[in-house]
Amino acid sequence: MQELPAQLIRLNATAHSKNDAITQVAGLLATHGYTDPAYLQGMLDRETQANTYLGSGIAIPHGTPDTRHLIRQTGIAVLQLPQGVAWGEGGETVRLVVGIAAASDEHLDLLRRLTRVLADDALVERLSTTSDPAELQRALTGQASTPTPAAPATPALAHTAQVTLPNPLGMHARPATALANLVKGRGAQVRLSRENGESANATRMMEVLALGLTRGTTFTVSSDDEATLRAVTDAIRAGLGDDLSAGAATPAAHRDPDWVPAQIGAMVEGVPAADGLVVGLTRQHAPKAIEVRDEPGDPVENAAKLDAALKAAAAELEDVIADVGARFGADKAAIFRAHAELLADEGTVQDAVAHVLDGHGAAWAYRQATEGRIAQLQKLDDPTLAGRAVDLSDVQRRVLRHLLGIHEDSAPQAAGPVILLAPDLTPSDTARLGPDSLLGFVTAQGGPTSHTAIIARGLGLPAVVAAGSGLLDVPDGTPAILDGQAGRLYLNPTDADVQSARERQAVLHEQREAARAARHQPGATADGVRVEVAANINRAADAAQALDAGAEGVGLMRTEFLFLERDSVPGEAEQEAEYRAMAAALGDRPLIIRTLDIGGDKEVPYLGLAREDNSFLGLRGIRLCFERPDLFLPQLRAVARVAKDHPNVHLMFPMISTLEDFRRARAILDSVREDVGAPRIPLGVMIEVPSAALIAGELAKDVDFFSVGTNDLTQYTLAMDRLHPQLARQTDAMHPAVLKLIALTVDAAEAHGRWVGVCGGAAGDEVGALVLTGLGVKELSVSTPQVPGVKAALRAHRMADLRELAARALAQPDAQAVRDLVRAGGRA
Numbered sequence: 001m002q003e004l005p006a007q008l009i010r011l012n013a014t015a016h017s018k019n020d021a022i023t024q025v026a027g028l029l030a031t032h033g034y035t036d037p038a039y040l041q042g043m044l045d046r047e048t049q050a051n052t053y054l055g056s057g058i059a060i061p062h063g064t065p066d067t068r069h070l071i072r073q074t075g076i077a078v079l080q081l082p083q084g085v086a087w088g089e090g091g092e093t094v095r096l097v098v099g100i101a102a103a104s105d106e107h108l109d110l111l112r113r114l115t116r117v118l119a120d121d122a123l124v125e126r127l128s129t130t131s132d133p134a135e136l137q138r139a140l141t142g143q144a145s146t147p148t149p150a151a152p153a154t155p156a157l158a159h160t161a162q163v164t165l166p167n168p169l170g171m172h173a174r175p176a177t178a179l180a181n182l183v184k185g186r187g188a189q190v191r192l193s194r195e196n197g198e199s200a201n202a203t204r205m206m207e208v209l210a211l212g213l214t215r216g217t218t219f220t221v222s223s224d225d226e227a228t229l230r231a232v233t234d235a236i237r238a239g240l241g242d243d244l245s246a247g248a249a250t251p252a253a254h255r256d257p258d259w260v261p262a263q264i265g266a267m268v269e270g271v272p273a274a275d276g277l278v279v280g281l282t283r284q285h286a287p288k289a290i291e292v293r294d295e296p297g298d299p300v301e302n303a304a305k306l307d308a309a310l311k312a313a314a315a316e317l318e319d320v321i322a323d324v325g326a327r328f329g330a331d332k333a334a335i336f337r338a339h340a341e342l343l344a345d346e347g348t349v350q351d352a353v354a355h356v357l358d359g360h361g362a363a364w365a366y367r368q369a370t371e372g373r374i375a376q377l378q379k380l381d382d383p384t385l386a387g388r389a390v391d392l393s394d395v396q397r398r399v400l401r402h403l404l405g406i407h408e409d410s411a412p413q414a415a416g417p418v419i420l421l422a423p424d425l426t427p428s429d430t431a432r433l434g435p436d437s438l439l440g441f442v443t444a445q446g447g448p449t450s451h452t453a454i455i456a457r458g459l460g461l462p463a464v465v466a467a468g469s470g471l472l473d474v475p476d477g478t479p480a481i482l483d484g485q486a487g488r489l490y491l492n493p494t495d496a497d498v499q500s501a502r503e504r505q506a507v508l509h510e511q512r513e514a515a516r517a518a519r520h521q522p523g524a525t526a527d528g529v530r531v532e533v534a535a536n537i538n539r540a541a542d543a544a545q546a547l548d549a550g551a552e553g554v555g556l557m558r559t560e561f562l563f564l565e566r567d568s569v570p571g572e573a574e575q576e577a578e579y580r581a582m583a584a585a586l587g588d589r590p591l592i593i594r595t596l597d598i599g600g601d602k603e604v605p606y607l608g609l610a611r612e613d614n615s616f617l618g619l620r621g622i623r624l625c626f627e628r629p630d631l632f633l634p635q636l637r638a639v640a641r642v643a644k645d646h647p648n649v650h651l652m653f654p655m656i657s658t659l660e661d662f663r664r665a666r667a668i669l670d671s672v673r674e675d676v677g678a679p680r681i682p683l684g685v686m687i688e689v690p691s692a693a694l695i696a697g698e699l700a701k702d703v704d705f706f707s708v709g710t711n712d713l714t715q716y717t718l719a720m721d722r723l724h725p726q727l728a729r730q731t732d733a734m735h736p737a738v739l740k741l742i743a744l745t746v747d748a749a750e751a752h753g754r755w756v757g758v759c760g761g762a763a764g765d766e767v768g769a770l771v772l773t774g775l776g777v778k779e780l781s782v783s784t785p786q787v788p789g790v791k792a793a794l795r796a797h798r799m800a801d802l803r804e805l806a807a808r809a810l811a812q813p814d815a816q817a818v819r820d821l822v823r824a825g826g827r828a
Helices: 017-030 039-049 065-070 108-120 121-129 132-142 173-184 203-210 225-236 299-328 330-345 347-358 360-380 388-404 428-436 451-459 471-475 495-517 540-548 572-586 622-627 629-645 659-676 690-694 709-718 736-751 767-776 784-795 799-810 815-823
Strands: 053-055 075-087 094-103 159-164 189-193 199-201 216-225 267-269 271-274 275-285 418-422 438-443 464-465 480-485 488-491 532-537 554-558 591-594 649-653 681-685 707-708 755-758 779-782
Touching: 017 039, 017 075, 017 094, 017 649, 039 065, 039 225, 053 299, 065 267, 075 132, 075 622, 094 121, 108 464, 121 132, 159 225, 159 540, 173 203, 173 225, 173 330, 189 225, 203 330, 203 347, 203 360, 216 225, 271 451, 275 438, 275 495, 275 554, 299 330, 299 347, 299 360, 299 388, 299 428, 330 388, 347 360, 360 388, 360 736, 388 428, 388 649, 428 438, 428 451, 438 451, 438 480, 495 784, 532 540, 532 784, 540 572, 540 784, 554 572, 554 779, 572 591, 622 629, 622 659, 629 649, 629 659, 649 659, 649 707, 659 681, 681 690, 681 736, 690 709, 690 736, 707 736, 709 736, 736 755, 736 767, 767 779, 767 799, 767 815, 779 784, 799 815
Parallel strands: 275 418, 418 438, 438 464, 532 554, 532 779, 554 591, 591 649, 649 681, 681 707, 707 755, 755 779
Antiparallel strands: 075 094, 159 216, 189 199, 189 216, 267 488, 271 464, 275 480, 480 488
């Protein structure tokens, strides 16, 4: 609740009419900068539409929704009328007039307090006659305040900057949540504006989502505080918590299904959302429509109902967050944290409260406040952002259930797990139903980037979305085969096709189990040529999971995550503890630590780095470390101290583009090693820019190993920003130009007795793993879940065949031709 300064309380006043009383209380708000004087007319108009008398001699006049723009900041004013004034046609007498400038959802707090006041006749009498403003302050805000200067009008948002959104999925719910929390924490005002004139308060998630900001959209950020503007724009450029290296979410390239029935009869085809092949019976699932009738009543009672429902929904979401986090991990739980932010959206709650104060029922008011926002999201051109309408519908249904006392069914009624068919599913449906009741699901609507699809993948359920309305005509109990990888639902298959599908299931299961069972075998080709398969991880806590997956070491420890996930520079001792824990967890397995790689797509707001128009071509990686020895030297000391006790520690420098870069970095490290008494540390460089590959022969004389960062090498070779919304899908590391640079690096390394690893995305792609191995790469460092599959792919091929395949790949015209060649098994 806003503070109630003494200047906004007028004691022992008189009013000759209701309009006079409203004029006086509106004058208090306007005089002290809370409203424009024209807001008075909105308060008078509201009174002609609905009586604002609450009871027990208290009234709460406030403006109409169309005058809300005249509110400069949230506040209340109190006019005490000991003699009373006539109010309404029912003969009511009002002695306390509480005028509201309703710019936020703080109505609810005030109404809860007024409800308690109304229930206490003695308190009402005392407040109506007291000569101490502190009594009114305590009753209405819970605290008394000393007189303060008149509140100034909200200043103009004088500071502006333009930013381009880097997030692969656009400004969806999770980054919007991070933005709202950042702005709320700083207490300043921030608006986002598009060129078409649309704008949004950064703390109101629904307004921000409705802007439809997609990857590559340039927009204006405005604030009344310059430091806040810098913090916000830096956070936006850094992705607001999104993984910017993931690439744009684009539909997978079309590929023929690995399995099809021999006699295809009726088939429903949609968009693949989660892989898997299952056989079972269909079951239609359409949640009961929630009927909402407007049931006008006492505004205070309805406000209390709404408040209770919002609190119950929030508590329920906390349970869901904990459950989903425990079962599927923090990334899936973040979906429901975004739901919690949607639930608390200031603008939505404010509109619902305004409807309640107009005399409408709580359920009707909340539905009215959310329906328009859902429709607005559905109209957005970007499918990912339009998909957030499902999230808001999920939140809406949760609140309405609490308001109307409706219990949600826990699972479809069937004898066993079914293939669920539905118009659409919400994330809550998917998490609640789960694998005990589902074999998989198909929806008529939705998209592969929806939160529902993300949860399905976490559950291991095959899923197909956007299959069209004809899906809803499939009768319950129809035998079917669902192929999530192909995006197809085969209806009424023959017995032979069911048997064939089950055989294919067995093969897939065998492959997965075989890969998992053999995950601890050394990485090698079918003829025993060793290729080490390691993991890319960020923290020591991830090491155990990587080792359990079969990783033979850590091929890339991204130390920048020690800097990214906080608001201050990690100290030398803290870094040493993290590296030491990682080295100890790996035992004698290699640990390759990459020095700080910040810049480009990874920004750290608290470092105060200057903005660059071409950040991928500016101060990033080793270049930044040279400019910031305050960051570089403590990190090198921490690594050197750990290396004294753990000989498995290796170090590599990112963004090396010249021989001088490497020699300068090595000289700094050597000086640090001498200071701490550390032994020589195996030293490598990242091959991320074409110049490094072209001088690999010179570098190989000085380094111990190379590690190819295929994501960056591809973008620099093809001159295509891997974060660009139109170009990202073309930045394929299988392009022959990129492969030739890798081959050049391997040849230079072998000539000097060095080895080459790859820690970029191509190493975890089965096609990439085979081609890279054929080129002579000795280590593939991949994400933890990819380790068993990459090892299994290598075991299925002889090295001689992979060398021939790689040689032919270098002669292909483009990346797609390379992929087609590999999938065809190298056949002409």
